[in-house]
Amino acid sequence: MTDIHRVERAAERLKGHVRRTPLLNSPLLDRFARRRIFVKAECLQFTGSFKFRGAWAAISALPAPVRDRGVIAFSSGNHAQGVALAAARHGIPAVIVMPSDAPAVKIANTRAYGAEVILYDRETEDRDAIGEKLADERGLTLIKPFDNPEVIAGQGTAGIEIAEQAALLGIDMADVLVCCGGGGLTSGIALALERHAPGLRARPVEPEGFDDVARSLAAGAHRKNERLTGSICDAIITPTPGQLTFPIMKRLCGPGLTVSDDEALHAMALAFAHLRIVLEPGGAVALAAAIFRKPARPDEPVIAVASGGNVDPSVFIEALNRFGS
Amino acid sequence: MTDIHRVERAAERLKGHVRRTPLLNSPLLDRFARRRIFVKAECLQFTGSFKFRGAWAAISALPAPVRDRGVIAFSSGNHAQGVALAAARHGIPAVIVMPSDAPAVKIANTRAYGAEVILYDRETEDRDAIGEKLADERGLTLIKPFDNPEVIAGQGTAGIEIAEQAALLGIDMADVLVCCGGGGLTSGIALALERHAPGLRARPVEPEGFDDVARSLAAGAHRKNERLTGSICDAIITPTPGQLTFPIMKRLCGPGLTVSDDEALHAMALAFAHLRIVLEPGGAVALAAAIFRKPARPDEPVIAVASGGNVDPSVFIEALNRFGS
Numbered sequence: 317m318t319d320i321h322r323v324e325r326a327a328e329r330l331k332g333h334v335r336r337t338p339l340l341n342s343p344l345l346d347r348f349a350r351r352r353i354f355v356k357a358e359c360l361q362f363t364g365s366f367k368f369r370g371a372w373a374a375i376s377a378l379p380a381p382v383r384d385r386g387v388i389a390f391s392s393g394n395h396a397q398g399v400a401l402a403a404a405r406h407g408i409p410a411v412i413v414m415p416s417d418a419p420a421v422k423i424a425n426t427r428a429y430g431a432e433v434i435l436y437d438r439e440t441e442d443r444d445a446i447g448e449k450l451a452d453e454r455g456l457t458l459i460k461p462f463d464n465p466e467v468i469a470g471q472g473t474a475g476i477e478i479a480e481q482a483a484l485l486g487i488d489m490a491d492v493l494v495c496c497g498g499g500g501l502t503s504g505i506a507l508a509l510e511r512h513a514p515g516l517r518a519r520p521v522e523p524e525g526f527d528d529v530a531r532s533l534a535a536g537a538h539r540k541n542e543r544l545t546g547s548i549c550d551a552i553i554t555p556t557p558g559q560l561t562f563p564i565m566k567r568l569c570g571p572g573l574t575v576s577d578d579e580a581l582h583a584m585a586l587a588f589a590h591l592r593i594v595l596e597p598g599g600a601v602a603l604a605a606a607i608f609r610k611p612a613r614p615d616e617p618v619i620a621v622a623s624g625g626n627v628d629p630s631v632f633i634e635a636l637n638r639f640g641s
Numbered sequence: 642m643t644d645i646h647r648v649e650r651a652a653e654r655l656k657g658h659v660r661r662t663p664l665l666n667s668p669l670l671d672r673f674a675r676r677r678i679f680v681k682a683e684c685l686q687f688t689g690s691f692k693f694r695g696a697w698a699a700i701s702a703l704p705a706p707v708r709d710r711g712v713i714a715f716s717s718g719n720h721a722q723g724v725a726l727a728a729a730r731h732g733i734p735a736v737i738v739m740p741s742d743a744p745a746v747k748i749a750n751t752r753a754y755g756a757e758v759i760l761y762d763r764e765t766e767d768r769d770a771i772g773e774k775l776a777d778e779r780g781l782t783l784i785k786p787f788d789n790p791e792v793i794a795g796q797g798t799a800g801i802e803i804a805e806q807a808a809l810l811g812i813d814m815a816d817v818l819v820c821c822g823g824g825g826l827t828s829g830i831a832l833a834l835e836r837h838a839p840g841l842r843a844r845p846v847e848p849e850g851f852d853d854v855a856r857s858l859a860a861g862a863h864r865k866n867e868r869l870t871g872s873i874c875d876a877i878i879t880p881t882p883g884q885l886t887f888p889i890m891k892r893l894c895g896p897g898l899t900v901s902d903d904e905a906l907h908a909m910a911l912a913f914a915h916l917r918i919v920l921e922p923g924g925a926v927a928l929a930a931a932i933f934r935k936p937a938r939p940d941e942p943v944i945a946v947a948s949g950g951n952v953d954p955s956v957f958i959e960a961l962n963r964f965g966s
Contacts, residue, residue, distance in 0.1 A: 335663070591685070629913070629914075636954040
């Protein structure tokens, strides 16, 4: 189980290895949104997303003899890159199992971070079987993307930073909107805020039609998405909240929010113009909710976690072409 | 005259008002460039460029009765926005004199920061006469973009931060490449490094064909650019080094470097992909030099100041289309 003590121990291990990302704001963005918005720019984290925190926390928590044999992960996205770099910095092998139709640049980047990439055919091969065989043969430890207590703790270190940065700004009451897939980042931040900034409340933000977490929170029990494709926010599409993350979110989080793909693209263009940061669609949904959803308490500022910035140029160009003027 | 004491006094006045921008790096960028590169991300500064530092320093240094009457600046770019916001935050009027053919978004942004914008016709009207008349009538103080001792001191606060951030990373010998127009940022940083990081050496970077500072440094005396248009790096095109900035640069700076417009665009695309920051062409020339120019001492890391990120979407799209794959 992940509790605040685990988050704080992860923060100790991450110190000096993970970037303390800035909390950005812009008077022109506030003017556009008609509210005070602060953006936790995790797109500036190593490997371009918060995933590096969880990967570092999980790898650094392994007993040395286990860690030295190496780690394995299934991912074609931000988790792959986070695990690859965290493993390389620990000097241990990393195997990342990716679908052979993953974008070439993601495969190349994962390799460039030092990982061995094993490609499989989505249609004919069983990813889990490949992974299990490799893990058995080489003694690799599987690093799951969110349902791992140390991964949740690592993501929660972003919440400790938010609590400290908000205190410096005199913000003691605010919603903290978090881009949410399986809930690792949301639940970790919620734990950190409960202890370090009890007036700040984590709320998950998801793409419309893929709001399994929002519906699960409303129902008090796991709900599933009907489909897993069809949103531009691919980085945060998951079937259902995690087994470990959901109880934490249920206890601590406010109601979930959803935004459309167009709103995510629009938020990317506004972040480009006013904050000069690069966001991917799935990393922009929290900012989109901050901008386009009516605040529950209009006088309070809002904090949006910009969780990642690994975006194909073509998608970024679409955002600028449609919303960049 | 600007000396280190003036820079340090400016740093005191800026504390809590100006963003301490991060020093970013990326293993994949290093791999591409075959050297260790650190990027001082001044594009994340308020108003999207370092100009806010100098504006704040100059305005906060004015005696209160003078300051309260307001300030005036001539600029269609980053200096305009820096002065506008710094004045607004001081609660004083700001008048910005801009050409009527300036991009609509820049005029709108300057107004949105709270300034009064006076438009003039480049062909038929005399900018300086308009400015002098306004300044006389209203008792406004002119804030020059670089040839002002307090502006230089304000820009130099970025150099104090670089010295501190480099020390934390164990970097004690490195070139610090600075995007250079009139030399306010370059000379201010050079003063800060002389005192706080004597192993770090500031070097100006300019667009090819507009290398007045590099040629002036080589000649030991002021040289002029033959033309003032024709580069995409409009933010840093100036006729000749400043009267106040050049003596400082001559005493402290290493040789100047130049890059092509295409190299600046390529650096923008690499900053997008690997650092997830938005740079304008003039704000990317130092990074371009770090990437594309052979290092004098290959084993040393290099620090590049990314000075601004106010870029039209169309120019950014061009950078991604040509160099973003």
